[in-house]
Amino acid sequence: MKNLSVIFWGVLLFVCMSCRDTQSIVRNSSIKNDLRAPAYPLIMIDPYTNAWMFGDTLYQDEVRHWTGEPCPLTGALRVDGTTYRFMGTSRIYPDNKKSVLTRAAIQKSVDVQATQTYYEFECGPVSLKLIFTSPLLLDNLELLSRPVNYITYEVSSLDKAPRQVEIYFEASPFWATDSVTQPVTVERVEEDGILCLKTGTKSQKILKKSGDNVRIDWGYFYLAVQEEDNVSVCIAPAENLRTTFYNEGRIEEKDINSPDNRSGVCINLGEVSTSSSGKVMIGYDDINSIQYFGTNLRPYWNRYGDKNILDMISGAKKDYEMIMSRCYQFDNELMSTARSVGGKEYAELCALAYRQAIAAHKLVESPDGELMFLSKENFSNGSIGTVDITYPSSPLFLLYNVELVKALLNPIFHYSESGRWSKPFPAHDIGTYPLANGQTYNGDMPVEESGNMLILTSAVCSLEGKADYALQHWETLTKWVQYLEEKGLDPEEQLCTDDFAGHFAHNTNLSIKAILGIASYSRLARQLGEESLSDRYRKVALEMSDKWIRMSEDGDHYRLTFDKQGTWSQKYNLIWDKIMNMGIFPDSVVDKELRYYRTRQNQYGLPLDNRATYTKTDWIVWTASLSSDTTTFREFIKPLYRFMNETEDRIPMSDWIFTDKPHHKGFRARSVVGGYFMKMLDDKLSQHP
Numbered sequence: 001m002k003n004l005s006v007i008f009w010g011v012l013l014f015v016c017m018s019c020r021d022t023q024s025i026v027r028n029s030s031i032k033n034d035l036r037a038p039a040y041p042l043i044m045i046d047p048y049t050n051a052w053m054f055g056d057t058l059y060q061d062e063v064r065h066w067t068g069e070p071c072p073l074t075g076a077l078r079v080d081g082t083t084y085r086f087m088g089t090s091r092i093y094p095d096n097k098k099s100v101l102t103r104a105a106i107q108k109s110v111d112v113q114a115t116q117t118y119y120e121f122e123c124g125p126v127s128l129k130l131i132f133t134s135p136l137l138l139d140n141l142e143l144l145s146r147p148v149n150y151i152t153y154e155v156s157s158l159d160k161a162p163r164q165v166e167i168y169f170e171a172s173p174f175w176a177t178d179s180v181t182q183p184v185t186v187e188r189v190e191e192d193g194i195l196c197l198k199t200g201t202k203s204q205k206i207l208k209k210s211g212d213n214v215r216i217d218w219g220y221f222y223l224a225v226q227e228e229d230n231v232s233v234c235i236a237p238a239e240n241l242r243t244t245f246y247n248e249g250r251i252e253e254k255d256i257n258s259p260d261n262r263s264g265v266c267i268n269l270g271e272v273s274t275s276s277s278g279k280v281m282i283g284y285d286d287i288n289s290i291q292y293f294g295t296n297l298r299p300y301w302n303r304y305g306d307k308n309i310l311d312m313i314s315g316a317k318k319d320y321e322m323i324m325s326r327c328y329q330f331d332n333e334l335m336s337t338a339r340s341v342g343g344k345e346y347a348e349l350c351a352l353a354y355r356q357a358i359a360a361h362k363l364v365e366s367p368d369g370e371l372m373f374l375s376k377e378n379f380s381n382g383s384i385g386t387v388d389i390t391y392p393s394s395p396l397f398l399l400y401n402v403e404l405v406k407a408l409l410n411p412i413f414h415y416s417e418s419g420r421w422s423k424p425f426p427a428h429d430i431g432t433y434p435l436a437n438g439q440t441y442n443g444d445m446p447v448e449e450s451g452n453m454l455i456l457t458s459a460v461c462s463l464e465g466k467a468d469y470a471l472q473h474w475e476t477l478t479k480w481v482q483y484l485e486e487k488g489l490d491p492e493e494q495l496c497t498d499d500f501a502g503h504f505a506h507n508t509n510l511s512i513k514a515i516l517g518i519a520s521y522s523r524l525a526r527q528l529g530e531e532s533l534s535d536r537y538r539k540v541a542l543e544m545s546d547k548w549i550r551m552s553e554d555g556d557h558y559r560l561t562f563d564k565q566g567t568w569s570q571k572y573n574l575i576w577d578k579i580m581n582m583g584i585f586p587d588s589v590v591d592k593e594l595r596y597y598r599t600r601q602n603q604y605g606l607p608l609d610n611r612a613t614y615t616k617t618d619w620i621v622w623t624a625s626l627s628s629d630t631t632t633f634r635e636f637i638k639p640l641y642r643f644m645n646e647t648e649d650r651i652p653m654s655d656w657i658f659t660d661k662p663h664h665k666g667f668r669a670r671s672v673v674g675g676y677f678m679k680m681l682d683d684k685l686s687q688h689p
Contacts, residue, residue: 030328031335033112035348036645039652040110040117042073043149044134044359047376047433048216049175049284050669054650057107058087058119058130066378066652066669067213070180072172073282075130076101076242077123077155078249080164084123086130088170091238100246113331114354126163126272129154135323136358137330138400141371143323145300145363147309148224148283148316152324156275165269166249169280170241170262173199175221176284178214186235186261189222192314195233196224197263207291210432212382219286223263224313226278230268238262281316285309290364290374290384291435292411293420300363300371341683343634345641346621350676352644356653357396357674362434363407366414373397373407376433378669380500383429384436385411388445388497389671391452392618394459395681396674402463409456411436412449413473424483425450447488447510448496450480451517455576458520462580462685467527474528481521481537488514489544490551490562498608498616500656500666506561508552512573512585515544519582545584557596558589560609568596569609572622579625579682590626597623598635602659604643606636614665617643617655618675625679633679 036056042063043051050066051073062070075087084105091099105121105128112118115137119130131152135143157163173184182201189196200220207218225231234241236256241264244251251266269276285308288296298305301312316323334354338347361375375390377383390408397404411430415421420438426449430436454477461467470477491514493505519541525534552558560567571593577584597606606623608615617640624636644653647662654664655672 030113030332031339031347033335033348033351034344035112035352035641037112037352037653038644038647038650040112041134041352041355041359041652042117042132043282044136044355045147045149045284046286046289046362047360047378048286049147049221050359051175052652052669056110057104058110058121059085059089059104059107062089063087065215067215068651069174069215070172071175071215072170073175074101074168074170074238074242076168076245077105077121077126077128078166078168078245079124079126081249082124083246084121086119086121086123086128091242100242112348112352114334114351115327115331122158125158125161126165127156127158129156133324133327134355134359135327136355137326138358138397138404141300141363141403143319144358146312146316147285147299147301148281148312150279150281150316150320150324152277152279154275154277155269155272157273160273162271162273164249165272165276166245167267167269167278168241168245168251169223169265170238171197171199171221171223171282172238172262173221176200176216176219178209178217182217183259184261186263188233188235188255189310190227191310192317193227194224194310194313194317195227195231195265196222196310196313197233197235197265198222199263206288207296207434210382210435212377212379212432214382216284216286218288219284220309222281222283222285222309222313223265224281224283224317225265225267226317228267230270232266232268234264234266235261236264279320281313283309283313283316285312289362289434290372291437292364292366292372293418293437295367297364297366300365303365337683338680341630342637342679343630345634346637346676346679349637349641349644350680352653353673353676354396356669357393357671360393360669360671366410368414370410370414371403371407372411373404374411374433374436375408375671377429378671379667380670381441382432383441384433385430386441387412387426387428387449387452391456391497392622392672393674394456395677398459398463399677399681399684402460405456405460406469409453409460412453413476415439416476417473424479426453426480443495443499445495445497445499447484447491447494447514450484451488451510451513451573452497453477454480454484454517454520455513458523459576459580461524461527467524470524471528477521477524481518484514484517485537485540488518489547501608501611504561506563508548508559508562509569509571509573511544511548511552511562512571515541515548515584516573516576516582518544519584520576520580523580523582541582541584549585549589557593560611567610568600570597570606570615570619570623572619572626575622575625575678575682579678579685581685594623594627594632598632601635601639603639604646604657604662605639605659607659613658613660615657615659616672617653617657618672621676622678625682 063073085101086105133150237260425446522537560569652669
């Protein structure tokens with residue numbers, strides 16, 4: 001491939017536990033991501049512990065929560081008495097005292113992979129490499145739910161001359177507050193050879209608030225490090241911690257009782273002539289994660305109530321080498337596979353999307369023992385378990401672990417089957433995160449959510465090669481398909497997933513979803529041996545498809561709505577007909593639409609429809625995936641890549657953007673970017689139908 005750049009220093013593996021002059025093993029090279037991300041993922045655990053750098057360098061701004069509020073994490077390296085700040089901002093202290101961390105390192109590179117973000121700095125005569133690792137590996141639910149991330153560092157002398165080096169990390173209590181004015185406590189905890197600095201609010205009002213632009217203010221944040229002779233930790237105001245480190249290359253061992261306290265870690269690496277490496281760990285114990293119809297649920301890692309956060313941190317320490325190796329291997333495989341099916345730009349977008357999509361969820365178990373993977377609608381109203389958020393995000397989870405797709409669907413099935421939701425179509429959501437006590441959104445999406453649930457249930461059963469999951473919910477699925485048969489062909493005025501565009505009737509793309517939802521039910525019936533029922537609903541879907549073509553025909557394309565000539569829209573819902581080989585719409589429909597879309601491209605992508613210049617990035621990837629050749633696919637992906645590479649809005653990746661200027665319209669950090677994996681899912685299903 002052209003422009004294939006590689007990063008050779010790879011992942012660092014300890015061969016002994018000491019932080020001093022540990023030998024590191026350089027693994028095989030990974031494929032570097034050249035994308036200048038709008039923001040860089042750093043610490044990614046769930047919708048609450050979800051931190052980014054909103055800029056090009058790690059030291060130009062504070063580390064921030066996805067909402068934009070600061071959750072400061074500061075890092076500095078002291079080399080032969082000179083201190084270089086490599087993470088976070090300098091601070092001017094009261095009383096006109098000069099900040100001691102004004103000198104910044106020189107950032108040489110940054111590289112986002114699926115589970116890791118790599119930084120490289122020059123700190124005078126020393127090179128510093130950092131890896132932020134979130135081990136969100138979807139095939140291991142215990143690891144996926146473990147609320148611990150790593151920051152790995154490696155220091156090496158550029159001229160091989162011995163250099164005296166100390167490294168410093170500092171965390172603010174804002175990681176555990178919604179507002180900076182909330183009183184906090186900070187304490188040290190020591191267990192199993194690990195030093196932990198623990199911080200949280202004094203009030204600890206567990207699961208007492210919900211909403212969109214809010215942060216967690218219960219539970220406890222942990223900054224943890226291996227206990228060694230050369231490691232010191234301290235709880236003190238930032239001024240005290242930084243000044244002592246700046247002047248002496250250490251921090252005080254004695255804690256200070258102050259309302260301005262921060263957590264500080266200092267590691268004396270001694271004289272470094274070749275390289276020295278180590279790690280710190282960041283964890284969060286939310287105690288109770290979700291309220292589910294009145295019952296408070298613990299996180300999945302502690303679903304039985306027999307574990308604690310120190311167990312998780314200790315396990316993270318013990319599993320470090322294995323986890324780093326697995327993450328490195330997975331990142332390589334994802335980038336390589338995505339490149340082969342969709343090209344360089346596609347692969348780099350997928351790498352950036354991976355952690356964002358996963359960390360917008362929380363994994364828990366219901367009181368009945370069902371797995372639940374609950375999404376939060378970030379900056380689009382804060383709903384929990386939204387069906388039309390599950391639908392666009394599903395390709396990632398269908399690709400890597402179908403059990404997680406069932407975990408996305410389970411709460412909606414339960415809501416209907418428990419009698420709490422009695423309408424003949426699925427609910428839009430089950431509450432406002434993290435309180436899942438029933439739908440709070442003020443508008444139903446009858447055709448939208450019915451089609452979503454039927455299509456995704458069929459996708460699950462197709463991948464499993466059996467329809468056991470559908471059989472568990474057959475009565476409910478039958479109710480929904482009957483609704484689509486009656487109401488789906490020419491939808492009444494109602495909301496769909498693109499609700500930001502408002503209500504409108506006769507939506508042709510929504511009609512496609514209804515038709516394919518009916519076809520999905522037919523497939524499920526056939527898997528269950530219900531041949532006559534399957535034939536009946538397949539006939540219904542085919543007849544509706546024929547009517548759809550006649551009703552939406554508009555010359556060289558198909559309409560946005562059945563009743564308006566001269567309109568157009570992306571028919572991204574057609575993708576399921578292709579990847580699941582349903583055979584409901586003729587290939588000529590897709591061919592005509594794709595030819596037309598190529599005439600409507602703007603600088604930063606294909607608009608959603610004729611009404612505005614904005615678009616949805618997930619739908620662009622689905623539309624692009626309708627193509628049968630990589631060249632056409634990349635024609636749609638390259639403008640999207642250009643937007644992410646050039647946007648002036650430095651925020652976690654938005655999925656609602658303008659196509660004619662480098663700005664987003666709304667939304668950020670949402671799970672729907674899991675939809676970027678549709679092309680990879682298509683490739684997988686085409687090889688293993």
